[in-house]
Amino acid sequence: MSNKELLLVVDDEEMNRQLLSRRLERCGFQVEVAAGGAEALTKVGSTSYDLILLDQMMPGKSGSEVLREVRDKYSASELPVIMVTAVTESGRVAEALDQGANDYITKPIDFTVALARIRAQLSRKQNEAARRESQELYEIAARAANCGLWDWDLVSNRIFYSPRWKQMMGMPEGDAAGSPEDWFAKVHADDLSCLRRSMDAHLREEAPLFEAEYRIRHSDGHYRWMVARGLAVRDERGTPVRMAGSQSDVTEAKTVDMLTKLPNRLLFEERLGAAVERCRRDSNYVFAICFLDLDRFKLVNDTLGHTGGDQLLIQFAERLRRVVGSSGVVARLGGDEFALCIEGVATPNMASALGERLVRTFRPPYVLEGQEFFSSASAGIVLSRPSYANAAEMIRDADVAMYAAKMRGRARWAIFDEPMRERATTRLELERDLRMALSKGQFVIHYQPRVDLDTDQILGFEALLRWKHPQRGVIKPDEFITLAEESGAIRDIGLWVLAEACDQMQKWRQQFPSLTDLDVSVNVSPVQFRDPAFVAQLQQILTETGLEPARLQIEVTESLLFENLEEARKMLFALKEIGVGLKLDDFATGYSCLRYLSRLPFDAIKIDRSFTRELGDSNPESKELIRTILSMAQNLGLGVIAEGIENRLAAEYLRNQGCRYGQGFFYSPPVPSKDVTEMLAAPGRSRNGEKSGS
Ligand code: C2E
Ligand code: MG
Numbered sequence: 001m002s003n004k005e006l007l008l009v010v011d012d013e014e015m016n017r018q019l020l021s022r023r024l025e026r027c028g029f030q031v032e033v034a035a036g037g038a039e040a041l042t043k044v045g046s047t048s049y050d051l052i053l054l055d056q057m058m059p060g061k062s063g064s065e066v067l068r069e070v071r072d073k074y075s076a077s078e079l080p081v082i083m084v085t086a087v088t089e090s091g092r093v094a095e096a097l098d099q100g101a102n103d104y105i106t107k108p109i110d111f112t113v114a115l116a117r118i119r120a121q122l123s124r125k126q127n128e129a130a131r132r133e134s135q136e137l138y139e140i141a142a143r144a145a146n147c148g149l150w151d152w153d154l155v156s157n158r159i160f161y162s163p164r165w166k167q168m169m170g171m172p173e174g175d176a177a178g179s180p181e182d183w184f185a186k187v188h189a190d191d192l193s194c195l196r197r198s199m200d201a202h203l204r205e206e207a208p209l210f211e212a213e214y215r216i217r218h219s220d221g222h223y224r225w226m227v228a229r230g231l232a233v234r235d236e237r238g239t240p241v242r243m244a245g246s247q248s249d250v251t252e253a254k255t256v257d258m259l260t261k262l263p264n265r266l267l268f269e270e271r272l273g274a275a276v277e278r279c280r281r282d283s284n285y286v287f288a289i290c291f292l293d294l295d296r297f298k299l300v301n302d303t304l305g306h307t308g309g310d311q312l313l314i315q316f317a318e319r320l321r322r323v324v325g326s327s328g329v330v331a332r333l334g335g336d337e338f339a340l341c342i343e344g345v346a347t348p349n350m351a352s353a354l355g356e357r358l359v360r361t362f363r364p365p366y367v368l369e370g371q372e373f374f375s376s377a378s379a380g381i382v383l384s385r386p387s388y389a390n391a392a393e394m395i396r397d398a399d400v401a402m403y404a405a406k407m408r409g410r411a412r413w414a415i416f417d418e419p420m421r422e423r424a425t426t427r428l429e430l431e432r433d434l435r436m437a438l439s440k441g442q443f444v445i446h447y448q449p450r451v452d453l454d455t456d457q458i459l460g461f462e463a464l465l466r467w468k469h470p471q472r473g474v475i476k477p478d479e480f481i482t483l484a485e486e487s488g489a490i491r492d493i494g495l496w497v498l499a500e501a502c503d504q505m506q507k508w509r510q511q512f513p514s515l516t517d518l519d520v521s522v523n524v525s526p527v528q529f530r531d532p533a534f535v536a537q538l539q540q541i542l543t544e545t546g547l548e549p550a551r552l553q554i555e556v557t558e559s560l561l562f563e564n565l566e567e568a569r570k571m572l573f574a575l576k577e578i579g580v581g582l583k584l585d586d587f588a589t590g591y592s593c594l595r596y597l598s599r600l601p602f603d604a605i606k607i608d609r610s611f612t613r614e615l616g617d618s619n620p621e622s623k624e625l626i627r628t629i630l631s632m633a634q635n636l637g638l639g640v641i642a643e644g645i646e647n648r649l650a651a652e653y654l655r656n657q658g659c660r661y662g663q664g665f666f667y668s669p670p671v672p673s674k675d676v677t678e679m680l681a682a683p684g685r686s687r688n689g690e691k692s693g694s
């Protein structure tokens with residue numbers, strides 16, 4: 001078969017047909033002829049022509065009638081028709097064009113003009129076919145990419161939507177053409193202006209591409225997240241006449257956390273918004289939300305690497321899911337932050353029960369990369385109330401409650417109340433000030449003597465940090481150490497304390513050469529302790545100050561051992577290697593891991609002041625516990641220091657039980673270094689003076 005274009009010439013006059021077809025054939029076309037309207041229609045029914053030249057005036061079926069029937073079956077782009085009319089029939093020409101003729105030529109025929117018009121129609125038809133083909137291809141590609149297509153004729157303001165576009169929103173596929181309202185009326189009110197702005201920017205040529213992300217209502221009533229992209233087509237003057245593009249459903253990527261497969265912050269906020277709304281209308285509808293944050297998650301990442309951190313998050317999410325069950329939503333807000341929304345939690349008592357249950361759930365160790373690992377989390381709980389205007393208000397309070405929980409120490413929970421917010425504001429201000437405190441020289445160290453309970457001799461000092469805040473006065477470490485740990489500022493602050501305390505101790509040793517055994521204890525936060533550079537930094541401080549390692553004691557708390565025992569053990573041995581002393585602080589306040597103690601190189605334990613304080617009240621439990629600790633320590637060959645001795649009664653009891661060392665207000669509160677210098681210069685004064693307060 002030839003690939004010549006096939007034309008049909010319809011004319012009732014034999015000569016016209018002959019002339020025209022011969023000349024057209026000479027120009028490379030293949031031509032068939034029909035002598036009248038009826039014959040023409042039969043031929044069109046059985047053969048596929050590329051173009052028809054149709055005489056307007058014919059006996060029987062007129063050109064106009066033939067045209068109408070052709071157009072019933074074929075569109076103007078599928079089968080172009082050029083009308084052939086007499087010059088005098090301009091009214092007919094208009095009518096024919098109106099009925100769907102593509103063009104016209106007048107009799108007597110100017111062949112050059114006729115040929116140009118035929119070629120123009122054929123090439124337009126070809127372009128159209130190519131466009132359709134590429135559109136089909138694009139449609140296939142788009143379907144593979146799971147996106148819908150739209151094609152907007154800006155002149156007629158009609159949009160063609162692809163079947164997939166409609167399907168994505170649960171619309172019946174039906175008619176492909178539609179109005180822009182099919183689209184914009186369904187877009188979430190909060191997203192519409194952004195969508196329009198992006199579109200306008202592209203139409204005004206301010207943006208190379210139209211691109212927008214928005215929610216759109218599916219016919220099931222839920223909003224889905226979509227991304228639309230499009231490009232405008234402009235005429236010669238640059239006026240946009242058409243815009244076309246795609247829309248894809250990104251709901252899953254937008255609302256599901258990929259690591260834990262939990263709903264993400266966006267979805268949580270959406271659900272919470274709906275719950276708050278419902279609570280405003282229906283006073284019987286109650287719920288609570290809870291924000292959770294893994295304590296010191298950064299450390300996990302630092303020690304176990306990101307895979308370990310990821311594992312912890314996944315296991316944590318699993319535990320949360322088990323607690324909540326089907327009564328609520330568990331979401332990952334990002335990083336190590338999670339949130340719950342639980343229905344039916346109506347009273348502070350119920351909220352407390354929830355808090356307890358959560359904290360208990362986090363207690364057992366996690367197995368990460370084959371190692372047991374302890375990790376706790378803090379929880380802030382907020383109860384719903386009809387006065388919450390929106391999700392954001394409730395989230396803000398949950399943040400405050402979680403912050404309060406963290407400030408109470410690790411593995412704690414807190415229920416939001418109004419005064420809490422004010423305290424949180426104060427905290428935030430402190431946090432801000434804390435960042436500058438070191439460089440502004442606002443820290444000082446006070447020293448509290450440690451004495452021999454038998455002789456009242458001063459054996460050494462514990463360095464205790466004080467922050468001289470320009471507005472708030474002296475702030476105790478309990479109020480800012482946690483803040484400094486959270487921000488990491490504790491590393492620099494801690495190094496400063498070590499350097500300052502070592503330097504001071506070295507000065508005292510030079511000033512009082514007879515006191516050869518005097519030492520200084522410095523508290524080290526787990527955050528510092530975990531820093532791989534810590535040992536080297538400590539070594540350097542000792543070298544620079546010239547203090548013998550044995551004259552420095554490092555105090556760490558039990559909590560350190562629970563996060564990662566193996567790593568803590570390595571670190572403790574590395575410090576032991578240097579020759580510094582090691583004390584386990586606040587003993588018996590935490591989980592009391594006696595069975596680990598024998599494997600660790602501690603020199604002494606410090607009994608927490610909460611036990612010592614109760615001795616005066618003749619609390620039998622504390623007495624029993626202290627006896628147990630003393631005998632256990634003896635078996636393990638550990639020294640024991642009792643903290644917080646406030647009166648003679650406690651001092652005597654401890655001494656009688658065989659406790660050799662102690663510190664407390666009864667002997668001396670923590671005091672500035674110049675007071676220590678005086679104390680050392682005149683021994684016997686003020687070690688057991690009945691002074692108090694610090
Ligand atoms: P800690 O190491 O257990 O220190 C003992 C705390 O008990 C000190 O509180 C001290 O002032 C207080 N104390 C001493 N004798 C008595 C007494 O007879 N009765 C009562 N009720 N309290 C007494 P302080 O100075 O407020 O420090 C609190 C905690 O802050 C310390 O507990 C320690 O864990 C931490 N800390 C202090 N300085 C530093 C530091 O430089 N770095 C780090 N990381 N933590 C520090
Ligand atoms: Mg201490």
Ligand code: MG
Pocket residue numbers: 585586587606608609643
């Ligand atoms: Mg202590």
